[in-house]
Amino acid sequence: MGGGLTAAVPPEWVPGPRPSGALSGLPSGGWPAAGPVPPGPVPSGPPLPRDFFARPAQEVAPALLGCVLRHETPDGAVAVMVTEVEAYAGAADAASHAFRGRTARTAVMFGEPGHAYVYFTYGMHFCVNLVCLPEGTASAVLLRAGRVAEGAAVAAERRYATGGGPAGKGGPAGKGGPAAERASAGEAGSAAGRLAGARERELARGPARLCQALGIDRGLDGADVCDPDSPLRISGPARAVTAAGIHRGPRVGVSRAAEIPWRFWIAGDPTVSAYRAHVPRRAAAKAVSAPATDGGTIHR
């Protein structure tokens, strides 16, 4: 079925040139070539210019792969290299929160590009987008996954801390502390090393996990990621990601426009989340026959 969105969908995305060194703030020296990204710290330069975001989301999305999102808090700084994103084209996209027009929740998406649109979902999770297109037109790129490149210990604390564990003493790290820090060192072969590596890979694998690792919540809705003084900011590619190293496919878990391939990821990277089609939630089983009232007396 054609699906109303079809007509509004732009032509196939054509791999275009990556941002130049000048645009991205990269030093002229080369970073490692494309391919799965090895664990460990990555450089973090000046923020991307606002113009970078003043384009359609489906164009910005692949260009964000390899860029570094960093959040500074009193707990310390955590940075992730973006490995997976999804474009949401506002009014032209039935899957976008902005499809039905501007509301209090989606207001930021209609504002200046280069700001964070943070939303709360499923009663417990936050997800972060970066706003695209000029002010007045809504569109955004959802950051779905990343590799923690700085502050792995802080990220692990946020992800695995036993909720407000006053009872628990040491916290999640338990023995040995931040295993993630060791993982990148030299224990890749050992059982402990594999465990630490597996956990490190899961730190920011998925949009809500990424937000949790970075400590992002609704308080950062509207934050300017292009402002060098912002606690939340994004810098240019820490690593060259060529068009050949980028794969694309349908977006994860969307109930509408599910066939549009606006999800982009770094091919072969272990931190990319798994694809899952939308699953309509079974309606809560409502009691067909009212629970027996005791003694026929109706309470309430």
Next chain:
DNA sequence: CACCCGATCGTCT
């Protein structure tokens, strides 16, 4: 590893 299910609440119909 694939599939199923419960949690939990802001947002929009």
Next chain:
DNA sequence: GACGATCGGGTGC
């Protein structure tokens, strides 16, 4: 009043 741009734990192969 229903539905998520999700996650983690449990079951079963």
